[in-house]
Amino acid sequence: VPDEERIVLDPWGTAHVKDYDRLMQEFGIEPLTDELVERLPFQHRLIRRRVIFGHRDLGLILKAIEEDGSYAVMTGIKPSGDYHLGAKLTSEEFIYFQSLSPKAFGFFAIADLEAYADNKIPLEESHRIALSNLTDLLALGLDPRRVYVYKQSVEIPVLRLAFIFSRAVTYNMIEAIYGPKPFGLYFSALVQAGDILNPQLPQHGGPKPTIVPVGADQDPHIRLTRDLASKYREEFGFILPSATYHRLLRDLTGQEKMSKRNPMGILYLNEPLSSARVKVMQAFTGGRATAEEQRRLGGEPEKCVVFVELLLAHFLEDDKRLEEWYWECKTGQILCGECKARAWTIIEHWLRNHQEKRNKMRDLAEKLLEEKTLSQQW
Ligand code: TRP
Numbered sequence: 001v002p003d004e005e006r007i008v009l010d011p012w013g014t015a016h017v018k019d020y021d022r023l024m025q026e027f028g029i030e031p032l033t034d035e036l037v038e039r040l041p042f043q044h045r046l047i048r049r050r051v052i053f054g055h056r057d058l059g060l061i062l063k064a065i066e067e068d069g070s071y072a073v074m075t076g077i078k079p080s081g082d083y084h085l086g087a088k089l090t091s092e093e094f095i096y097f098q099s100l101s102p103k104a105f106g107f108f109a110i111a112d113l114e115a116y117a118d119n120k121i122p123l124e125e126s127h128r129i130a131l132s133n134l135t136d137l138l139a140l141g142l143d144p145r146r147v148y149v150y151k152q153s154v155e156i157p158v159l160r161l162a163f164i165f166s167r168a169v170t171y172n173m174i175e176a177i178y179g180p181k182p183f184g185l186y187f188s189a190l191v192q193a194g195d196i197l198n199p200q201l202p203q204h205g206g207p208k209p210t211i212v213p214v215g216a217d218q219d220p221h222i223r224l225t226r227d228l229a230s231k232y233r234e235e236f237g238f239i240l241p242s243a244t245y246h247r248l249l250r251d252l253t254g255q256e257k258m259s260k261r262n263p264m265g266i267l268y269l270n271e272p273l274s275s276a277r278v279k280v281m282q283a284f285t286g287g288r289a290t291a292e293e294q295r296r297l298g299g300e301p302e303k304c305v306v307f308v309e310l311l312l313a314h315f316l317e318d319d320k321r322l323e324e325w326y327w328e329c330k331t332g333q334i335l336c337g338e339c340k341a342r343a344w345t346i347i348e349h350w351l352r353n354h355q356e357k358r359n360k361m362r363d364l365a366e367k368l369l370e371e372k373t374l375s376q377q378w
């Protein structure tokens, strides 16, 4: 492949995937086939609509579910700010895989070290942000009885794994995966490998299938971790971790990656309804230049943030209504102003409901996090 055509996935930069088939081919991600989807006990919205498009070794997890075996669900978040729609996706997937079997156990890493390395966020501040994030995670439906929550900065076994793994990684290898980066980010990648293999340590019951639901931009971390899992298989008995991948969604203004520099693009889950409404009403659409043109030609829902990101990916559960909505737009029966107002009523309802639940989860979030932190200060 010529250099300028190579797909570069930078988990700390602005990853943008034009062609998911090529991405899968180049990196060996398997497509999420109908056959696999049918084996899942129930199909989440993100799976039915193929927002989750690919996987590695999902079969190991399906087998565990079918044979009533235990497995781990692992993810992490960088506590760099309040929860927005991007974090909602990963969290919903985490909760979904946790709910598929009573033998599933969740591991949730708060990547405060990565937030420091990447965004210079002090550890005390990321603790506060993590609390807010956990409140959202609980409100989204996390089962608190089957999850282990921890912060990277005080999780000795994870840090120890990162160090152990560093023996097998040369500068050339890590540079080939991530490009030239500060060592803090390389170290964060090793810590993340530690996160992902942490569920397989003896104190958590030893080797087991582990599913890591992530955005496509995290694949470099998954590849590195699978490579390390096979290098250290003899020593630790690791099973290569499985992963599912979701598409990278645009922000509300149509930009390819959410960025704090563009606040109108980000919808926060704890955002006041008044400002959320303004953002939705100003979102990027697939509408035409004039009303006349749109009635004549129809809109372009496949290009529209309101349709793809807000309704399809996030807020409209009903498949039949989604399809009707698509055709209403496509045939010019509805114009963007009315359409957004209608979408807003659905989103408003969701946000109001979420924020009510959220308010009730504060204490529980504190408990989940505090238990760990008090005993493990510097
Ligand atoms: N790197 C992830 C992010 O930027 C956070 C993360 C840390 C993570 N550890 C993980 C994700 C383990 C999945 C699995 O959001």
Ligand code: SF4
Pocket: 285, 286, 287, 299, 300, 301, 304, 305, 306, 307, 329, 330, 334, 335, 336, 337, 339, 340
């Ligand atoms: Fe998007 Fe709705 Fe406009 Fe169609 S009518 S382009 S779905 S905002």
